[in-house]
Amino acid sequence: MRNRATRFLIPIVAAGLLAAACTSGGTPTPAPGASAPAAPAPAAEGGAFPRNETLYTSGTQWGPPANFNPIREWDSATGTKGLVYETLFHFDPVAGKLTPWLAQSGSWVDDTTYEVKLRQGITWSDGKPFTAEDVKFTFELGKMETVPYHNLWNWLSGIEAPDASTVRFTFSKANYQQWDFNIYSRSIVPKHIWEGRAEKDVLDGINENPVGTGAYKYHSHDQDRVAWVKNDTWWGKAQLNLDPKPKYIVDIVNSSNEVAMGLLLQKGLDLSNNFLPGAANLVSGNFGITTFYPEPPYMLSANTAWLVPNTTKKPLNDAAFRKALATSVDVKKIVEGVYGNLVKPASPTGLLPQWDQFVDQAVVGQKGFAFDTDKAKQMLAAAGYKDGNGDGMVENKDGSPIALKLIVPAGWTDWMEAIRVIAAGAKAAGINVEAEFPDYNALVEARNSGKFDLVINNERQLSNSPYTYFEYVFQLPVQAQQNTVNFARYENEEAWKLVQQLDGTKTDDIEGMKKVSSQLEAIMLDEMPVIPLWYNGLWSQVSSSVWKNWPSSEGSAPKSAPTMWRNWLELGGFESLASLQPVAP
């Protein structure tokens, strides 16, 4: 005996290893009698996804796939809505119109009645037929207070299903723009399964083994991935002439952008919807990675980044001051220096390029602003902000010093660099702005409760209508907690009335929409309740090593959005997947 310690440690090590090996599977796999994993077994079928039949995506999920509940549009597993559950319509941002999906057609039979005709021959993945009752049931779930589309029932008065393929919605007040948004956003759930679920289960249920109408079915998941398998009996193959080629779609949970980059370079990832700071180098270098545009800005635009001032605080409650601040921001420097041209500077209205037709160029020409430090100084002087104590920074009109804090979450490196540029620009014009980086949760609390000076925000995505954009800017009433819209706490009754008027304009009345938009843009540029900075990209890096025919600005490639982001599968994301072709048949 040489060493007593090692002698009894070795069996412990061995036992520890064996125990770990037996349990490391992650998902509880019931495997009776499988205590000897070391025994060589033939490669089991279904043990692995064949590379040439599998699409690997990432960039959407930041936590484990915790639920498959389509009501939880914000944290259900990637693909729950879009791959499994489908909506009545899709929206095509390129053509700017709705595409019938589960619906055959939809139309306003009179000013307050909307009728949907459903497609024939659609079945749920458990074999039961899809009918008008399912649609009625889904929208009626909104009567529950905690269901996210509960407010629909403020202006929706009733739903009828006169026959199996017709659904008629009657409104007390028709909000046409919001309604279009709802019919391409709400996942239809099967009545025969969801009926009888209590409010708690509807909102918080995990909904294991989701039964949907979609092109994919649940396969498996673990804490760092979710896998979907193709539904061979999907209705769209015959009725939409779409046939997605990947047999499996595996969406990988993000741990960090570095890991996503590593996987992409190893060809283990086909579609990365992460923000990768050096994406321009990836495209120009010989890595086999492409983006939508082969040249700047490389990406489609997905949302606008705004500088949001707290309009309840002095001096940010003064529109003239806000305009001077807007004029002091060198957006070009952010776009080139911070982003390497991955993003585009925003137009003075901030409306996304997809909404260009609603931008009134006459109004922008007359009231728009552009970066000009000297002009910003003049504007400040004209508005009565003077540097009384000679420190180079202007003071409030009453002589008290101005010290504004501009915040973004710590760790958001691109935004952190961007606000350093903004603060420097403001200081050059004589406005004392300091960049600060609180923890994300602290920022959310400050932002929602109005205890901030300046914050950057981009939480409004592209949609069917500039209505959603103006709603974000102008919504009233301002409440103690502003959770999603009007963080600036800007109050303007007239503007909010116009926004509601826009909502009540029919979506095919483009001229009417333009007219209201133009008035809102004038208010926006006069008042500057938020300051548009740049258009954030629809981050998307693709590898063509296994799948080709990715959307691109070049040639005959599809023009749809190459993304798996939440709520984007209905905005062209699914169409992008469906047009993929295998590289090696």
Added chain:
Amino acid sequence: MRRYFGRKLLIYGLTFFMAVTVNWLVPRLMPGDPVASMLARARVAQPEAQEALRVYYNNLFGFDLPWWQQYLNSWGSLFRGDFGISLWAFPTPVADLLTRAVPYSLALLIPSILLSWVVGNRLGALAARRKVLDNTVLPVSYVLTATPYLWLAALMAWGFGVVWGVFPVAGGYSFSMTPSFTWDFFVDLAWHWLLPFSSLFLVALGGWAIGMRNVIIYELESDYANYMSALGAPQKLIRRYAFRNAVLPQITGLALQLGVLVAGALVTEIVFSYPGLGSLILAAIQNKDFFLLQGAFLFIVLGVLIANFIIDVVYVIVDPRTRVGMAGAAA
């Protein structure tokens, strides 16, 4: 003997109580409201719906109660084995998340701690006797032990994963696999395990080797060794005695190092996005997930306490003097 373990258990009990209290308190001192950030992630557009959800979740998680009641409730649910529901991976119970992550963490920790200790001690003992080994093992060990876990892990992930592409950079097993009891899956699992394990193993190895070398040299020059040598005892026998004496401080060192090793493992997991407790803790902190953070720390505290207790027991077994001492005290 009973008094010895009784005292130890009392200390462990107190430590446990303090740890649970601190675990409960610290996340709540972080700025920000967890329900608010959960709802911010939800991006529910309508203010009415937001308010309804806020009230509902505050009630569900018990944040609407006074703090002392929340604290007492947390002890109550702890004794019922209920860790609560994760805010980050809502509505997954924290216990589920932990049971899925703990095997990965243990699979890294147990082998790397024990193997590095055993191999490090042997290496150090060998180095103490051979000049050539002493000149090679010692400097390498110094470099290794001074290396931060994080740095070595990042270097290995970059070198073996990205540059040479021979090892995976992320995950517990390939994204192309589903868990099954097949040889392929087992190999894949081991393949993903090897890099994080090696980085932990190597850093810990250096420290043990240096410690052992120094103690052995001290022991070989001690009176009993010289006396045995003078009596003509074979060198091999003297070394064996020296080794057995030298192991004792190393065992104490193991108990002291456990916390550091666990912390190192957590960081290593994050670098390799290995799906263990470390990745969970990071996510819990970023998302203000009180319950997950409490649960994960509780696991670690319990683990370290149990390991310390085992080391106490082992110490009594390997060092006869403690037993004699205790028998004397009891008599």
